Amino acid sequence: MTEAFIEVAIIFVKVVVLGFILFSLPLPLTWLERKIAGHIQVRLGPFRVGPHGVLQPFADMVKMLFKEDVIPEQADRLLFRFAPIVSMVPIFMVFVAIPFGESWTIPYINKEVTLYVADMNVGLLYILAISGVAVYGIILGGWASNSKYALLGGLRSSAQMISYEVALTFACIGVVMLASSLNLIDIVRAQTGGVTNWNVFYLPVGPVWFVIFFIAGLAEINRIPFDLPEDEGTLAAGFHVEYSGIRFAYFMLAEYIAMVSMSVLAVILFFGGWDDPTGLGWLPPIVWFLLKVGFFVYLFMWIRFTLPRYRYDQLMTIGWKILIPLSLLNILVTGWMII
Amino acid sequence: MKEKKREGVLDILKKVLFVDILKGLSVTLKYNVSRSVTVRYPDEEKWIPYQRFRGAHTLNRDEEGRELCVACELCVKACPTGCITVVPQEDDTGRGIADRVPKIWKVDLVRCLFCGYCEDACPTTAVRLGRDYELACFNRTDAVRDRERLLRPQEVPEGFEGGMVVSARFERTKEGIRVKPDIWKPRDKDWWKKV
Numbered sequence: 001m002t003e004a005f006i007e008v009a010i011i012f013v014k015v016v017v018l019g020f021i022l023f024s025l026p027l028p029l030t031w032l033e034r035k036i037a038g039h040i041q042v043r044l045g046p047f048r049v050g051p052h053g054v055l056q057p058f059a060d061m062v063k064m065l066f067k068e069d070v071i072p073e074q075a076d077r078l079l080f081r082f083a084p085i086v087s088m089v090p091i092f093m094v095f096v097a098i099p100f101g102e103s104w105t106i107p108y109i110n111k112e113v114t115l116y117v118a119d120m121n122v123g124l125l126y127i128l129a130i131s132g133v134a135v136y137g138i139i140l141g142g143w144a145s146n147s148k149y150a151l152l153g154g155l156r157s158s159a160q161m162i163s164y165e166v167a168l169t170f171a172c173i174g175v176v177m178l179a180s181s182l183n184l185i186d187i188v189r190a191q192t193g194g195v196t197n198w199n200v201f202y203l204p205v206g207p208v209w210f211v212i213f214f215i216a217g218l219a220e221i222n223r224i225p226f227d228l229p230e231d232e233g234t235l236a237a238g239f240h241v242e243y244s245g246i247r248f249a250y251f252m253l254a255e256y257i258a259m260v261s262m263s264v265l266a267v268i269l270f271f272g273g274w275d276d277p278t279g280l281g282w283l284p285p286i287v288w289f290l291l292k293v294g295f296f297v298y299l300f301m302w303i304r305f306t307l308p309r310y311r312y313d314q315l316m317t318i319g320w321k322i323l324i325p326l327s328l329l330n331i332l333v334t335g336w337m338i339i
Numbered sequence: 340m341k342e343k344k345r346e347g348v349l350d351i352l353k354k355v356l357f358v359d360i361l362k363g364l365s366v367t368l369k370y371n372v373s374r375s376v377t378v379r380y381p382d383e384e385k386w387i388p389y390q391r392f393r394g395a396h397t398l399n400r401d402e403e404g405r406e407l408c409v410a411c412e413l414c415v416k417a418c419p420t421g422c423i424t425v426v427p428q429e430d431d432t433g434r435g436i437a438d439r440v441p442k443i444w445k446v447d448l449v450r451c452l453f454c455g456y457c458e459d460a461c462p463t464t465a466v467r468l469g470r471d472y473e474l475a476c477f478n479r480t481d482a483v484r485d486r487e488r489l490l491r492p493q494e495v496p497e498g499f500e501g502g503m504v505v506s507a508r509f510e511r512t513k514e515g516i517r518v519k520p521d522i523w524k525p526r527d528k529d530w531w532k533k534v
Contacts, residue, residue: 040367044377211357306367307360 014117018095026256027057033301040305067245072146075242079144084243084250087137090130091257097123098264099185101274101286115286116185123184124176127265128169131220134258135161138222138229138239141251145242153238156312157229160219163319164226168216170327174209174334175199175269188273195277200270205334210270212327217266219319221258223300225307226315233309263296376528378504381518384526385507387495393453393468396446398489406434406490407465410441417460422450436463444486449479470495473518495522504528 031046031054038045046053071080101115120126135157142154176182178199179190191197200210219226230238240251267273271292274285283291310318353359378384388394399407410427428442457466471494476482495501499522506524510517 036371039371039375042370042373042375042377044375044379047379048382302364302367302371306363 010113011117014113015096018117019092022092022095022257022260023253025260026253027061029256029259029297030057030060030252032297033304036298036301037305040302061249064246064249069245069247070242072242074146076144076146079140080242081247083137083141083144084247084254085137086140087134088250088254088257090134090137091254091261093130094127094261095264097126097184098261098268099123099188099273100289102185104286119185120183122182124172124182124187124269127184127261128165128172131258131261132161132165134254137251137254141243142229142239145239147242149235149237149241150239153229153231153235153241156231156235157222157239160222160226160228160315160319163316164216164219164323167212167319167323167327168220170324170331171209171213171216172269173327173331174205177331177334177338178202184268184273188268188275191272192275194275195272198270198272198275198277205330205337206270208326208330209334210266212323212330213270214266215318216323217262218300218303219315221262221300222255223259224304225310227309228312228315231309259297259300260293263293263300266296267292378528381507381509381516383507384504384528385518385520386504387499387501387520387522388470388472389502390470390497390500392470392472392501393455395448395469395471395474396451396457396484396489397467397469397471397491397493398444398486399465399467400490401436405436406440407436407463408441408444409435409437409463409465410439410444411462413460413462414457414466417456419454419456420450420452422447423457441486444489445483446489448474448482448484467497469493469497470501494520 034056035045035053037043046056049055049059071077096117097120099114099116099119103112103114105112138157139154142150142152142157145151175187179187181187181190191199195201198206200206202209222229228238229235230240232238235241240248243251267289274289276283276285276288378386380386401407410425412425412427415421415423415425423446424443425441426443427439429438430440431438434440453468455468458464458468474482504526505520505522506526507518507520510519
């Protein structure tokens with residue numbers, strides 16, 4: 001009885017800690033994004049609130065909280081309030097299935113806890129399915145606003161989701177075939193033992209998997225160069241044009257967490273998760289994991305301030321004419337190689 | 340024909356290997372780690388204009404500390420906007436270089452268009468357009484600068500070359516806020532011109 005209670009308590013604590021971390025993660029990430037934007041454009045970025053502007057996100061948060069929460073008169077009030085939650089919740093749910101490491105022994109009480117909330121045997125399927133739900137928030141937000149720009153943003157998002165979700169999933173199939181498991185922990189275990197065992201270096205198909213996954217992932221989380229749903233140039237601000245204050249902050253939060261989740265997935269599926277590339281073990285596995293995730297988060301921001309936005313028809317062409325056939329071919333080659 | 344075909348193959352190869360995208364990424368990475376060109380005005384740095392700059396007026400004195408202005412009112416006549424007011428006065432105590440000195444010499448900087456005709460008209464080079472460009476004020480009467488104000492020594496001496504960014508300090512005083520430059524501590528903000 002007490003043991004079961006302790007297990008439940010541990011899970012509860014893990015969920016609370018993870019939720020807290022995820023809720024506070026966008027604060028440093030917005031700061032980082034603005035800093036990187038500044039330095040890439042040979043500016044300084046935020047500098048006045050706190051040393052090097054580190055307190056800027058808190059100032060922004062206070063501003064967001066005190067802003068008027070406008071709901072357009074002709075909007076669907078229920079859906080309008082519902083949409084930010086719908087876009088935010090699935091992104092948080094994704095992290096339930098994500099492993100951050102094998103296990104960790106709490107000092108002093110010698111209790112070993114696993115570094116994941118749930119060990120799902122269909123973890124990858126769960127993540128792909130749940131992150132696909134997040135696009136509903138964008139579609140609903142665009143639709144409920146009763147504004148043509150927002151609606152167009154929502155429509156673009158749904159079309160983009162349909163064309164890129166397929167490629168994203170196909171890119172993951174190769175990894176699943178190689179590890180012969182949908183369990184993310186098994187996928188990471190299959191890659192342990194040095195850089196050459198990582199899926200991205202499974203030549204010749206590994207890099208292609210990764211490139212397809214990365215491009216489709218960029219489209220999936222609406223980052224530049226595929227951020228057509230929130231295109232400032234043609235759609236004012238896209239699906240969240242009518243949102244203000246804290247509801248807008250929810251959308252932003254969802255976007256940043258989605259970026260982190262895509263980085264985490266890329267690391268787990270292709271870069272060996274918490275596997276130590278040097279093989280010396282002078283850093284704990286969780287640090288390696290976070291370093292890799294940090295690199296991908298930087299990469300997403302780096303790309304954002306390098307590439308211009310693709311045109312809508314180019315987006316569709318890349319998705320349907322290149323990525324999907326290529327990923328199908330890739331599955332074929334992978335199957336052939338495994339046999 | 341063959342050349343064209345080869346170029347086409349090269350083009351496809353370039354696209355497949357993301358050559359252009361990687362080139363772009365390397366450029367942005369280079370900028371990411373390079374120094375920034377932002378002038379941190381008003382906190383730390385300030386731009387000192389060139390000598391030819393035409394900012395707020397100043398009235399000058401000669402080496403013995405006498406006022407150069409002889410209240411000839413030529414600047415008033417030259418001024419296209421009529422923003423200068425001069426009222427002459429007789430004073431033989433040695434306040435000015437002549438016995439005729441200004442009782443009032445004021446300029447309304449709201450009306451002034453900084454054309455510099457007043458300094459051209461001045462026979463004694465008493466009035467000069469200085470290098471003070473922080474002219475914001477709370478109401479229009481504050482923008483009128485009188486003789487006492489204009490006779491104060493300039494923050495940047497006239498002989499100083501200028502055309503550079505120097506260290507500065509942001510100060511809050513009872514009179515208001517100001518950015519005090521330290522002209523002997525130049526900051527290198529021209530590095531990007533040499534790259």
